[in-house]
Amino acid sequence: MTDKLKIALAQVNQKVGDLAGNAAAMLEWRAKAKGADLVMFPEMQLTGYPVEDLVLKPEFVRQTMEHAGRLVDATADGGPALLFGSIHSEGGANYNCMILAEGGRVVGRTLKHELPNYGTFDEKRIFVSGPMPSPIAFHGVKLGVPICEDIWLEPVCAHLAQEGAELLLVPNGSPYELDKDDLRQRLVRDRVVETGLPLAYLNRVGGQDEVVFDGSSFVTNDDGSHVVQMPDWEEALAITEWQRTANGWKCLPGQKATLAPFPEDIYRAMTVALRDYVNDNGFPGIILGLSGGIDSALSAAVAVDAIGADRVWCVMMPSKYTSETSLEDAENCAKLLGCRHDVVSIVPGVKGLEEMIPDATSLAQENIQARLRMVTLMALSNSKGHMLLTTGNKSEMSVGYATLYGDMAGGYSVLKDAYKTTVFALSRWRNANNPKDALGPDGPVMPQRVIDKPPTAELRPNQKDEDSLPPYPILDRILDALVEKEQSVTEAARTTGADPALVADIEKKLLRAEYKRRQAPPGVKLGSRNFGRDRRYPITNAFKTGQ
Template sequence: MTDRFRATLAQLGPAPGDLAGNAAQAMTAWTAAREAGSDMLALPELFLTGPDLGDLVRDQAFMDAVHDTVADLAQRTSQGPALLIGAPCRARGTLHAAYWVCQGGAITARVLKHTVAKDGAYDHAGLFDAAPIPGPVSVGPVRIGVLLGEDAHAPDVAEAQAESGAEILLAPTAAPFHRGGHDRRLTHAVARVVETGLPLIHLNGLGGDGRTTCDGTSFILNRGGALAHQMGFCDPGLRHVDFARDGAGWTASTGDRPPLPPQVEQEYRILVDALTHRCHVTGAGTAIVDPTGGTDSALTAIIAVDALGPDNVHCVMMGEGGPTRPSRDAARDLAHDLGARIDQIALDAVAGALAEALHPLLRDHEDRTAFPARLRDLALAALAETTGALPLVAVNKTDMALGAMPHGANPGRYNPVGDVFSSRVEQLCQWRVGTHRNWMRAPANITIPSGVFRASGPPSTEGLPPDVLDEILGHLIERDADLADLAARGHDPDTLVRITRLLHKVEAGTAGFPPGPRLSSRALGDRRYPAGQAWLAES
C-alpha cells in the first residue's frame, strides 16, 4: 500500500471564456507538478471557462468546445500526474457545474455539483441544475471526495463522501471576495473536517471580470481542523503538498501559512486587482480619470496608477463646471506625486454656446448646472472611445445611495469606489498614503492634500457624521435592517425615515449605475425593491 501522496494546488486566475488561454495555464501548472513529482494537480472550480459565465453556457458551440478542450487536456497529460479541473458540462439534457478528473490519457471521472446557490455573486441558480450527491473519485492510490463550490457549505455532501470511502476532501471553489468571506469559508471547512474526520483541501481561484474578484487564500486543514497550509491573499502560485498515511488516515505536511493582511489592505488590494482585471477583459490598456479634487477622485486616481502604472493613467480636468481653483491645485499636486499625466480642457465657450442655443426652449428654467456636467461627460467619453482608454467615474456608495451623484456619472464605464462608503474612502486614502507594497505601481511617497477630505456627508444628511450615516446605510443596504431595530440602537427615527426615503428614491436608477468591484456582501445594485414604490414602515 502506498503511504505517500503529493498534490499540487494551483491558485490561479482564469480569463472569462478564454478556453485556449486557460488551458495553457493549466498545462503550465501541470508541467510544474510533473517536475515536482506530484500525483495530482488540482485547479479551482470553473477554471477552464472562468466562473462568471452568464448565458455563455447556453451556447451549444461553446459547450462543445469546453468538452473538446477537456478531452484534449486529458490526452496531453497522459504521462504524469492526474489533472483535476473545473468546467461546466451537459449531462442528459441538463447543465451542471462539474469537476473533471483526467488521468492516463482519458477522462476518468466527472463530479457534478449538488448544491446550486440561490443567491450570491454568481447567478448560477438560473443556469446550472442540481445533481445527486456524488461519490468519491480515485486519484492514484487515494479516494478523493470532491466538494464543489457550495457543496462544502453544508454537511450532507461531505458526510456522504466519507461514508462512501473518501480519504481526503477536496473543495475547489471560485469564491469572490467580500468582507468576512474567508472566515466563513474557513468555518465551513472546519465543520466538514470535524464531521468527517478527514483532511480537507480548500482551493480558491483568483481574478474576475472587475465586478467580482476571487481572492485565493487557499488552505489545507488536517484532522481536528489544524491549519497545515495557507496560500497568499490575491497571490497566484503553486503549492506542492505531501500527504502521509498512517493508521488513522492521511495527514498533510505542514507548510507556509502567511497571515491575512489587515482588512483595509485586503479591500484596497481587491480594488486594485479588480481594475486590472476590468482592463484585461475590456481590452483597455489605459484609463482616464476626471480629478475633481475630492476624496473619491483622489482614491480612484491612486488605484488606477497602482493597477496600471503612471504611464497608463491620464487625468483630465474640465474647465466650466469642474473643480474649484484649490481643488484643481490639489488634483495637480496628486497627479504629480503619482507620476501621471494631467491636462485641463476649457469648455466654458462650449457650455455658453449650448446654453445660448437652448435658451428659446428654456426661458422658464434658470438652472443651467446640468450643461457643463454633461459636456464634461461627453468630452471624457469621446476621449475614451478615441484612445481606447477605460473612463473611470468616482462616486462612493454613500452618495449613490442617497442620490448625490454628479450629473451624468452613469456614462462612465467603471466606478472603482462604488461599493465603498464615504467614511471608508477616507480610511483607504489615509492607509495608502502611509503604505507601499511590491504589487503597487505608484511611487512609494505620495501625499493627499488635506483639503480633499470631505468635512461632512451629502447635503441631504447635513449634521449627521459620515461614519454614522454609513453605518445606517450599511444596515439598510446590506442587511435589510428594520427601522424599529435601528431606532432601538439609538438612531433618530425621523433621520432613519428620511434616509430610507432617499434610498428608495434612487432605486429606479441603480440598474444604470456604472459597474465596479464588490467589497461587501451586497452592493447597491443588488437591491430588488420596485422603482418608485411608495410604501415605507415608519420607525
Template sequence: MSDRFRLTLGQLNPTVGDLPGNAALARKTWEAGRDAGAQLVALPELFLTGHDAKALLRNPAFQRDVTAHLEALAADCADGPALALGAPWVEGTKLHNAYLILQGGKITQRVLQHSPVPHSVFDAGPISGPYAVEGLRIGSPIGADGWESDVAETQAETGAEFLLIPNAAPHLRGAMDRRLNHMVARVIETELPLVYLNMAGGQDEAVYDGASFALNPSGKLALQLPAFEEAIAHVDLERGPEGWLIAAGDRAPQPSTLERDYRALVVGLRDYVSKVGAAKVLIENAGGHDAALAAMIARDALGADNLREIAVAAEGSLYSSLRDSLAALGAEVSVASLSLPLRSLMLRALADDAGELLLTAQNKSAAAMGHGAVLGDFNPIKDLYQTEVHALCQWRSETHRAWMLGPEAAAMAISEQSTEEHQLDDILRVLMDKDGSVEDCVAEGLDQRIAQEVARRHLEHRPQGNRSTPGPRVTAPRTEYPRPARWRGRS
C-alpha cells in the same frame, strides 16, 4: 499503495469564456506538477470556462467547445499526473457544475455539484462518491457543497481518505473567517485532511481572493497561499498509523481588513482593464476623496503611465479643449456651463479617441442620494460608503506594499469626516445592507427625521443606482429572495 502523495494546486486567474487561454493555464500548471513529481494537479471550480459564464453556458455550440477543449487537455496531459479541474458538464437535458478527472488521455471520473446556489443555471446532481487517483480515494464537494456537512460526510462514509474542495469564492468582508470556520467543521465531522482551493483574480464585479489553505483532521492549519495572488504550490500528504496527514508548508501572511478591501479594488480594476483588452484609463480629477482614491487605485493597478487625469476647469484640461473647439466655431463657453452630461460626453469622446477606459469615481453614499457622476466603464469605489473611502485614503497615505505600482509617498489631502457624514452612512447601512426600515434606524439610535429623508431620497434614486457603472464588490449583495436556512452566511 504509497505512503506519500503529492498534490499540485493551481490558484490561478482564468478569464470567462476564454477556453484556449484557460486551457493553456491548465497545461502550464500540469507541467509544473509533472516536473515536481505530483500524482494529481488540481484547479478550482469552473476553471475552464471562468466562474460566471452564465450567458454562454446554455449555448450548445459553447458546450461542444468545452467538451473539445476537455478532450484536448486530456490528450495533452496523458503522460503524467492526473489533472482535476472544474467545468460545466452536460448529461441529457441537464447542465451540471462538474469537477472532472483527466487521466491517461481520457476523462476518467467526474463529480457533480449536489446543491447549486439558488437561481443558478446549473441542475442539481446526486451526491458523488470519492474518486481514486494512484490508490488515494478523494472526495470533492464542489463550491457550495463544501459549506454544509451532507456531501463531505457521505463521501467520507463511502471511503474518501482526503477532501479536496474546489471553489470560486469572491472577496467579501468577513468571508475568509467564514470559509475557515466551515472547512474546520468539515474536517472535524469527517476526521479527514482537507485542501480548500480557491480561484484568484478579478472578473467584472467579482474579485476572487485566493488564499487557499490546507487543514489536518485536528483543524490545524497546515498551509495557506497568498491572498489575491496567483500561485502554484505543491502539497504533500503522508500516511501514518492514524491515516493521512498534510505535511506542514508555508503559511502566507494574510492582509488586514482594510488591506483586503483595497487590494480587491486594485485587482478588480487591473483585471477588468486587461480582460476587456485595454491598457490605459482616463479619470476626471474633480477633487475630493472619491477622485483621489480612484486615481490612486488606478496607479497601483496599472502604473502611473497608464492613468490620464483631466481637471475640468484647468488650463490644458477638458475645459480648455472644449473652449478652444467652440471658439473655432465662434461660440463661447464658461465653466458653469459644463453640465454633467456635457462633461460625460466630452470625457467619453477623449477616452474613446485615445483607446482608454473611462473611470467613474463615485462612492455608494453619493449614488444612493442621487448625486450625479460621470458614467464611465468602471467605478473602482462603487461599493464603498463615503466614510470607507476616507478610511482607505488614510490607510493608503500611510502604507505601501510591494504589489502596488503607484508611489511610495502617497499623501492625499484628507479632510475630517463630519458627524452628518457618519450618520448618513449608518442610516444607509441599515437601509441597504440590512434591508431595514426607518423604524430599524431609529431602533439603532439614529435620528428619525434624517432617516426618513435619507430613505425618501434613496427610494427615489434607486432605479438610477441600478443602472450605474460596474465596479468591484467588497460587501455581500442585498438578498433579493428568501434563502433557505442552510444558505445563510455563505461566501
C-alpha cells in the same frame, strides 16, 4: 495503494470564455508542478467563472467539452494527473463538474450537487444539480471532491465520509467580500469536525466583471490545525505533501502566507478587479475626471497602482465655482502619481447651454456642469480609446447624490461598493503604505489636504456635501443598517441611535434612487450587499418601512 501523495494546489487566474487560453495556462502550471502526483485547479477553471448565460449557448458547451477532452488527452504524457473544473453535458442537461484525468483517460468525475442561487450566484438558472457524489479512487486513495457550495451545507461532505472518502479536495470560485477569510475557515473547521477528514480549500484569484477572487487557499487537517496558507491576491502554486497515518491522512505543514488585513484587503480587491477588467477587455488605459476631491484622488491612485501611471489620464474640468484649492490639489495629486494631467474648462460649454436653456432651474444648472464633464471625458475617451473610470462612492449612489449621465457615467467604478467612510480609511492607508504588486509610487498618492477638507461637489457657491446629507459617519451607519442588514426604519434608528425621521428620509432617498443605480456602470463587489448582483430591488416600488 500508496501511503504518500503530493497534491499541487494551483491558485490561478482565468478569463471567462477563453477556453483555449485557460486550457493552455493549466498545462503551463501543470508543467511547474514537478514531482506532484496530482495538480488541482479551481471550480470551472476551463470556462472561467462565473460563466453565466454562456452555458445556455450549445456551441459554447460543445467547445468546452472538446477542450476538456484535449486536457484529458494531455495527461497521457506520464506527468501529474489533472483535477480541473469544466462543464459536463449529458442527456440535454448541463452540469458544473470536476474531472480527474490521468494517463490520457478520465479517472473520475464529480457533478456539483448544491447549486447556489443567492447574491452573486444564479447557478440554478444554468445548471442541473448532480446526484450525491461518490469518492474518486486515485492511487488507492478515495478522494472526496465536493465543489464549492457543496461544503456550505452539511449533506454532501457527510455523504462522502459515509462512502469512505479519506480526504476532501474542494475546488472553489469564491468571490471576495469583507471578512470572508474568517467565514471560510470557520466553515471548513465545521466540515472537518463533522467528517473527521482533512480538507484542502482551493480558490482562484483575479477579477471578473463585478466580482473579484482573492485566492487565500488553505489546508486544514482533521484535528482542525491550519497547516497550509497560500497568499491572497496573487497566483501561486503550493505542492502539498500528504501521508497516511494510523489515524487517517494528514497534510504536512507547508507555506504560511500572511493575508492582507483591513483596509489593505479592500484596496487590493479594487486594484486586482480594475487591472483585470481593463486588460481583459482590451482598453489601452484609463481616463478619469480629477476634481481635487477625495473620491477621484483615490480612484486615480487605484488606477495607477493597477495598470501603471503611463496608462492613466487625469483631466481637471473647472467651472466658475471651482476653487483654486481644488485646482492645486488635482495638479499635485497627478504629480504624486506621475500620470498625465490636463485642464479643460467647461465654462464655455456652460455659457452655451445657458443660452440654449435660459430658464433652467438651479438644480438643472448644477447637473448641466456634471453632464458637460461627462461629455468632455467621453469625447477624450473616444479619441484615445481609454476607458472612463467612474469615481462616485456607495454613500452617494445609495441616496441619489449623483448626476445621471453626469458623474455616474463611465465604464467601471472601483468605489461603487465603498462607503464614504471607507474611502477616507483607504486614502489614509494608501498614503502611508505601498501595497504589494502596486505599480504606483512608494510614498503618498494624494495631498493630505484632499483628505482633510470637507467634501464638496462645487456646483454652486460654497457648496458642501453636508448641506444636503448628514455627516458621512452618521449616513454610512444608517446605510449599513438599511442596505447591508436590510433593517426597517425602526430597527435602523434603534441600532444606530439616529433620529427615526432622519432614517426614514434616508430610506426614501435610497428607494427613489433605484432607477439611477440601474443605469450605473459595473463596479467591484466589496461587501455583502452590493448594488446590482446582490441587492436587486424593483424600480417601481411603493413599499417602505418608514413614514
